[in-house]
Amino acid sequence: METHSTTGTFFDGVTARPRPVTLRLTFRLEILGEDLRRDWSLLDLRVAETAPPLMRVLHAEGQESIEFADVAFGEALKARCPDLHRSERQGGLTRLVLWSVAAGMTVVLAALYGVPAASGLLAPLVPGALEAPLGRSVETQIVALLGDPPLCNEAPARAVLDRLTARLTEGMTKDGALPPVPQVSVRRHAVANAMALPGARVILLSDIVAKARNGDELAGILAHEFGHVAARDPIRAVITAGGTSFLLSLVLGDLTGSTVLVTIGQAAISAGYSRDAERAADAFAVAAVQRAGGDGAALAAILERITETEDEKPGATSFLRSHPFTAERAARIRALARTGQVSDRPSGAGILSEAEWQSLRGICPEPEGKGVGKKGAPSEKL
Amino acid sequence: MNQFETVPQPAPSRIGIIEFERRARGLTGIVVKGFLLSLVTFSIYRFWYISNLRRFFWSRTIVAGSPAEYLGTGKELFLGFVVALAVLVPVYLVLFLLGFAIPTLAPFAAPISFLFLFVLGQYALFRGRRYRASRTRWRGIRLGQDGSGFAYAGRASLWWIATILTLGLAFPFMRAALERFRIDHTLVGQSRMHSTATGRSILLPWLMFYFVGLLPILASLLALLAASGFDLPSDLLIQDPATEKSKLIFNPAYAGTSLSLYGTIVVVAASVSIPLALILIPYYRAREIRAFLNATNLGAARLTSALRARQFYWPYFLYILALLGFLIALGIVFALLLPLLAEEKPTVATQATLLAATILLYLTTLLGFAVIYVRLVTLRLWHAVATTTRIENLPALEAVLASSRPPASGLNEGLADALDVGGAIEIGF
Numbered sequence: 046m047e048t049h050s051t052t053g054t055f056f057d058g059v060t061a062r063p064r065p066v067t068l069r070l071t072f073r074l075e076i077l078g079e080d081l082r083r084d085w086s087l088l089d090l091r092v093a094e095t096a097p098p099l100m101r102v103l104h105a106e107g108q109e110s111i112e113f114a115d116v117a118f119g120e121a122l123k124a125r126c127p128d129l130h131r132s133e134r135q136g137g138l139t140r141l142v143l144w145s146v147a148a149g150m151t152v153v154l155a156a157l158y159g160v161p162a163a164s165g166l167l168a169p170l171v172p173g174a175l176e177a178p179l180g181r182s183v184e185t186q187i188v189a190l191l192g193d194p195p196l197c198n199e200a201p202a203r204a205v206l207d208r209l210t211a212r213l214t215e216g217m218t219k220d221g222a223l224p225p226v227p228q229v230s231v232r233r234h235a236v237a238n239a240m241a242l243p244g245a246r247v248i249l250l251s252d253i254v255a256k257a258r259n260g261d262e263l264a265g266i267l268a269h270e271f272g273h274v275a276a277r278d279p280i281r282a283v284i285t286a287g288g289t290s291f292l293l294s295l296v297l298g299d300l301t302g303s304t305v306l307v308t309i310g311q312a313a314i315s316a317g318y319s320r321d322a323e324r325a326a327d328a329f330a331v332a333a334v335q336r337a338g339g340d341g342a343a344l345a346a347i348l349e350r351i352t353e354t355e356d357e358k359p360g361a362t363s364f365l366r367s368h369p370f371t372a373e374r375a376a377r378i379r380a381l382a383r384t385g386q387v388s389d390r391p392s393g394a395g396i397l398s399e400a401e402w403q404s405l406r407g408i409c410p411e412p413e414g415k416g417v418g419k420k421g422a423p424s425e426k427l
Numbered sequence: 428m429n430q431f432e433t434v435p436q437p438a439p440s441r442i443g444i445i446e447f448e449r450r451a452r453g454l455t456g457i458v459v460k461g462f463l464l465s466l467v468t469f470s471i472y473r474f475w476y477i478s479n480l481r482r483f484f485w486s487r488t489i490v491a492g493s494p495a496e497y498l499g500t501g502k503e504l505f506l507g508f509v510v511a512l513a514v515l516v517p518v519y520l521v522l523f524l525l526g527f528a529i530p531t532l533a534p535f536a537a538p539i540s541f542l543f544l545f546v547l548g549q550y551a552l553f554r555g556r557r558y559r560a561s562r563t564r565w566r567g568i569r570l571g572q573d574g575s576g577f578a579y580a581g582r583a584s585l586w587w588i589a590t591i592l593t594l595g596l597a598f599p600f601m602r603a604a605l606e607r608f609r610i611d612h613t614l615v616g617q618s619r620m621h622s623t624a625t626g627r628s629i630l631l632p633w634l635m636f637y638f639v640g641l642l643p644i645l646a647s648l649l650a651l652l653a654a655s656g657f658d659l660p661s662d663l664l665i666q667d668p669a670t671e672k673s674k675l676i677f678n679p680a681y682a683g684t685s686l687s688l689y690g691t692i693v694v695v696a697a698s699v700s701i702p703l704a705l706i707l708i709p710y711y712r713a714r715e716i717r718a719f720l721n722a723t724n725l726g727a728a729r730l731t732s733a734l735r736a737r738q739f740y741w742p743y744f745l746y747i748l749a750l751l752g753f754l755i756a757l758g759i760v761f762a763l764l765l766p767l768l769a770e771e772k773p774t775v776a777t778q779a780t781l782l783a784a785t786i787l788l789y790l791t792t793l794l795g796f797a798v799i800y801v802r803l804v805t806l807r808l809w810h811a812v813a814t815t816t817r818i819e820n821l822p823a824l825e826a827v828l829a830s831s832r833p834p835a836s837g838l839n840e841g842l843a844d845a846l847d848v849g850g851a852i853e854i855g856f
Contacts, residue, residue, distance in 0.1 A: 056567035062825035094486045095494050149469030
């Protein structure tokens with residue numbers, strides 16, 4: 046066997062003193078220096094990562110190592126040592142990739158399906174004491190997102206609204222479907238929308254009052270939101286949004302928490318409920334309006350009107366707003382109103398008298414200047 | 428092979444130099460592989476990527492003829508991250524729920540989380556350094572770090588309070604005090620390093636940065652606050668009604684008042700000072716690193732640094748040039764795609780091509796940015812610091828003995844990663 050030799054440096058792993066040595070490679074590696082003699086088996090050698098031509102070889106047991114800068118010697122060593130790279134084996138890369146893809150998929154699936162399911166189970170368990178402050182902070186956030194629209198509180202209109210709320214929720218607060226009496230607030234805003242928040246809070250935007258043609262239509266919208274409140278949809282949406290963004294930020298490694306809070310507010314305002322939740326709220330609204338003596342089908346009329354005007358608006362977001370789902374909902378609402386007709390009451394008499402309706406319409410008197418909340422938030426949550 | 432040039436001579440010189448090969452063959456491959464694999468593994472691969480990067484940089488840094496060695500593995504970092512999550516997730520949940528459970532606390536929830544996470548971040552920084560030190564080996568001797576992470580976090584917090592109270596004047600003294608704490612707790616084997624860093628040594632560069640970059644903004648803001656009786660009207664800035672954009676303008680209602688005058692001064696001061704501050708940051712960083720390295724010793728051996736500020740400017744200058752060139756190249760590719768976009772009735776095939784091209788272009792952009800950054804900024808800064816540093820009285824290092832203390836666990840750095848503090852590669856010691 047050909048003998049290679051070169052000079053190098055020996056480190057004993059105990060002191061940092063470099064010791065010049067001569068290296069001789071035969072079927073073993075001999076290290077010769079002043080007061081120093083090692084005879085290493087080639088099976089025990091491991092190489093560390095270095096930039097060529099430098100090379101560092103360690104003994105598998107113990108802390109001793111040698112360094113040299115001889116490319117030819119290094120090549121000969123590589124050819125004779127089978128286990129030179131053993132400690133550095135980059136095994137399992139494919140396994141790592143597959144496992145992390147699987148883990149990521151699991152988290153994404155959990156966020157998409159697991160969290161909504163879990164929030165459905167959790168929502169009824171949230172105590173009112175916790176839901177009330179949550180509702181307050183969500184309302185603060187949403188009002189800020191809408192651009193701080195002013196509150197509308199004309200006293201006579203307010204009285205009509207409170208009476209309407211009481212009539213729509215009559216009988217429901219007792220049997221426990223609607224825990225507390227919902228707090229309805231009206232804000233001046235140029236988007237026709239209404240939304241239900243945790244803690245039995247309902248926000249009506251003034252444009253929806255303007256778009257309603259009679260008391261029954263507005264009552265239908267209100268009752269629809271009460272339907273969401275009764276089904277505890279708002280708290281469920283908040284739990285889902287929070288859980289999902291929390292999980293996703295886990296995967297993406299952003300754990301600063303701030304994103305979670307922001308996402309909750311945004312999701313609560315922009316993401317609608319599931320179609321099933323909307324249908325249930327529609328059914329609730331038809332029943333409540335009819336029980337209160339109004340026309341349940343009026344909700345269908347205002348829904349269609351709002352969707353039409355939204356569709357006519359030009360802009361990139363219009364395709365997001367048009368949904369064939371409205372037609373389906375309107376048809377269902379009309380069918381429900383027909384079958385659920387309370388026979389002894391004449392339909393169309395109206396839930397509010399003409400005087401009451403005119404009074405309610407004036408809840409948001411035109412201000413002197415131009416209102417601030419001009420820019421509409423993209424939301425469709427009826 | 429003229430091996431005798433690189434092999435340490437039997438009678439070692441008294442000065443040890445630090446070499447670093449700037450061409451860095453193989454680095455681009457590590458970055459590309461790290462980027463692509465991080466992408467498909469939901470960024471879990473980043474721990475392995477960071478380990479690969481460190482192993483590369485460590486092994487190419489040749490201190491007095493002997494390359495450093497990085498012994499950390501991606502698995503350790505990943506496990507540390509998982510454990511840190513187990514600690515952090517409940518903390519986050521508590522912080523989150525606190526805001527809802529105690530309504531009076533709600534407005535303070537964000538500041539409280541920030542303060543808490545800041546202190547935890549300082550702790551994580553120190554512990555992350557401990558992990559890196561214990562995974563570094565040179566001449567067969569492991570480095571190490573002792574000292575309490577909480578003590579460090581406490582000091583850092585107190586110093587930051589002092590810095591804020593003195594409107595930033597205490598900053599260099601804070602940097603020096605924390606540097607002394609870090610270095611004095613750094614061990615090479617059994618030998619303890621020592622730092623004599625003083626705030627005075629970096630006071631001049633800091634004051635230069637301070638007077639040009641910070642003071643005008645601070646002073647004009649204070650003047651504005653004083654003019655308003657420390658009760659700034661919330662509608663001083665309103666949305667521009669003319670454009671309906673989210674552009675903020677001064678409320679015309681305040682025109683002619685002293686508020687608008689001081690407000691204008693703030694805007695002017697900021698528009699001059701912020702670019703100047705950005706330009707001066709590399710200068711300050713270079714001066715600080717030089718001062719701190721010069722203050723570092725290990726027994727009789729001490730470090731000297733001849734780092735010049737221009738060595739810190741050149742990489743950023745090249746980086747900006749390279750980014751511009753890269754963006755122009757991307758723009759040309761995009762222009763070639765435009766005819767596809769303009770097509771009247773796009774077929775499914777064109778749409779698919781367009782989508783694929785967009786995704787490809789986007790990923791190429793990100794990958795290009797990553798490669799350009801690592802090659803032009805990280806690599807060159809590392810090179811500048813390493814090659815300008817020398818070890819005086821080198822033979823004193825030979826007395827260093829290995830330590831028998833067990834190496835720190837990867838858990839130390841997990842927290843730092845989960846909190847996103849401390850980059851993969853830190854320049855300086």
